[in-house]
Amino acid sequence: MVEREDSHPDDRSARALRSFLAVLWSMAVDEDSYTDGYPSWLEPELKSRRQDSAPAGPGASALQRVLGCGVDPDDLTDLVREMQHEVLYNVCQLIDDPGLLGIGMDHEGSRPPEFRWELVAVRDEEPTGRVPVHGLHSSLDELDPSGRHGEPRGRPIPARLPGQPLHARLAVAHARAGDRIRAIATWRKATGATVTEAKAAIDLLLDRAGVEPGSAPGAHSE
Structure with a gap:
């Protein structure tokens, strides 16, 4: 009988680890998602402001006051994502x-905690196939979808070029x-x-994005 590719407990544990951390990262704000030139996670607050309607709650009201002071929305995204990363x-x-x-x-005078916790992966089709998952904190940054291993993105903000690696997006931003x-x-x-190769590759990406190689448009000119 041919064993399943992930039948070994270590393989299943590694897959479960990656799956769980991917879900955690999906809960953080999406740096690359923009609506009308603004980070998409701000859209509900911006929409209510444009419609001159009351914000949904205290958090939305605070965001509107912050944005009303002229704070760069990208700075808000960086701050929120950094705090989310710390919580995760x-x-x-x-x-x-x-x-x-x-x-x-x-x-x-301290007492040991009443409980300890562990993560166990369970497959519905394999009720007895429980797999413990360890090493979450040491693997979290490795699976950062931005490719920065938990580090802030800094400035300039990497260009929004879907499918391109971080170095390409950052190089285009500098250009x-x-x-x-x-x-x-x-x-x-x-x-x-x-x-020569680097220059040609960057110029090609700039051309695909509709930007002249010698120009320097604003950060939101995609």
Whole structure:
């Protein structure tokens, strides 16, 4: 009988780990999703402001006041995502080992936690095939969909080029900002390409995005 590809417990545990962390990351704001030039996660608040209607709640009201002060929406996205990343990482530590958060440490007068937690993957078609999942906090950043391993995106913001790797999006952003030298250096560091190869690749992406290689349009000119 041929065994299933993922029949080994370690293989199933690794798959379950990746699946769980992918779901966690999907709960963070999508940096690359924009609606009418603004981050899509802000759309409900922006829509109610445009329609001059009351915001949905205190959080929405606070967002409208912040946006009304002229704060860059991309800065809000960066702040929210950084806080979300911290929460996700702490949850992963809590499941892996509460001691990583200082919970139940052997301090004078402290008591051990009443409960400990563990993540177990279960398949509906395999009721007895429970697989423990470990190493959440140490793997979270490896599966960061942005490719930055949990680090903030910095400036300039990588260009919104679906399907392109981070180095390409960042190189195009530098080029759009008028910093061709840094754009080429970014590409070469990631790929090992020559200067000529890097320049040609960047120009091709700029051309596909409808931007002249020598121009430097604004950040939202996609």
